[in-house]
Amino acid sequence: MSETGPLMEIRDLARSFGGGRTIFGTKKPQLTAVRGVSLDLTKGETLGIVGESGCGKSTLARMLVGLDRPTRGAIRLDGEDLSASGTQALARRVQYVFQDPVSSLNPRQTIRAILEAPMRHLLGLGKDQRKARLETLIEDVNLRPEFLDRYPHEFSGGQAQRIGIARALAAEPDVVVLDEPVSALDVSVQAQVLNLLDRLKRDRGLTYVFISHDLAVVESVATRVAVMYFGEIVETAPARDLFRAPLHPYTDLLIRSAPVPNRKRQATSGDSGELPDPYDPPPGCPFAPRCPRAEADCREAMPPLEPRDRGGAHRAACFHPLAD
Template structure:
């Protein structure tokens, strides 16, 4: 981990859905989407969170911005418990950029109304100050001033995502959570949006949480990476260390599965590619059924996420990590 004081501290965060009993007394099924996640976010970094669909990364992102409430655990921002903060205070400091740029914008509002809302409700700005900030905000995301009077359906996906980024920045946040921000865009537009995000981060001193299943994108933008599997973080390290020499077999599987020109993709022997049943989680390590290094104790106890002999805060939840 970095020696710098963390901006966000996540401790034993968990989120379950369902559970309880029906009016007839029968037990309802319960699904645990996030299981005991503990991780820090240092100011000025880009933390990439990667994993397969269903691993819990988007649920974690929604809890960070207050769109979902944790079942247990805590999230602290600059030492303040976010669960105890008012919604307005939380929204002011942590903002969210959605995966689908068009559907995340209110179709009944003009772009001016969409961008003015955070300035009015979160910052309490008057009309003249809002107008001045709107002009700069539109220019910062490379859009034209006349776009302010148009509606979301009039824009392409790339333009709509720039508007979504501008809406997040309108509240002048400390942290921006980006949930698959380029997955719905064409490849050429993806590069433009990623370059824009990089520039805005440098100019505004932002801290990013970047959620993605695309390892190539994460490798290009993240300073540190956390890999999630079945609701838990199974490996965390600086990006360069993670991609150069992963410790967890699941991380290596993800890296080896990424499409590379002229390289044949090979499936691990015995790997079905299926996640465990979330309503009936197995004992021990949830990756055990797919792991080529599995031993008996892997099926009995969940390995703790702990530092290995790699330095620079390289942690892995594995009893038999890959060799250096």
């Protein structure tokens, strides 16, 4: 891979659930949560992924870290297809920070055992090496060394999330996928965790995939944003460009309906807020029934995700984008 090429390439990634037939030969219903997502991730960036609940964000995140196998598609890191290499290859280079910090930690293990597990199983480090790395790791997330011999239930939500972040970093990954990492925390604690993530990214040269429904958080941390709707990417752009001038009507709806600092909240009258039936998806653009700009062609074919600016950085899957 060239130095200017993407660190991670996601190509036509899809995940379906159900399907097949019963023992009596009747067809089982099938739900497709992710519908052919293609994205590039550049080393050192923070890619924010946003969308309403049920749009497929968390399913995509689970596939990126190997917790779920894609129905089709590929995940390549430095050109190597990790989706075909099994979960061990993905776990070594891509780590996950969960939404609920306390429930993501094994209540029967000490923090020391939790943090040593990836060092032992993924890096193959000996006892002395693990001890030295533990001291540095616990200090990096602003926790005291005596916390290592305590159990998860003894910590607050903010402290538990710091432990979750430390566990992700223990494997020395290239990419960290953060799935709603601050949504379960108080606002004051959110700021502390976000500042910690920013410092760790700079100090360790990390690359983040930051998944959230909170546009204010994404606007503050992301360098680039991908918007998901009904399992597909409908718009991608540098964060500043997307929030200043969205092209897809769905992105515009999200921004206008969200309480974003320094921006007046606007009315979203006329939007039903109803998602299409996932077991019977409509033809064409799935947002068409909610879109004020939809025309006949929108209901006949899904618009491709195409560049809409001269440099090609701002892409939208829309036949009638807002710039027109």
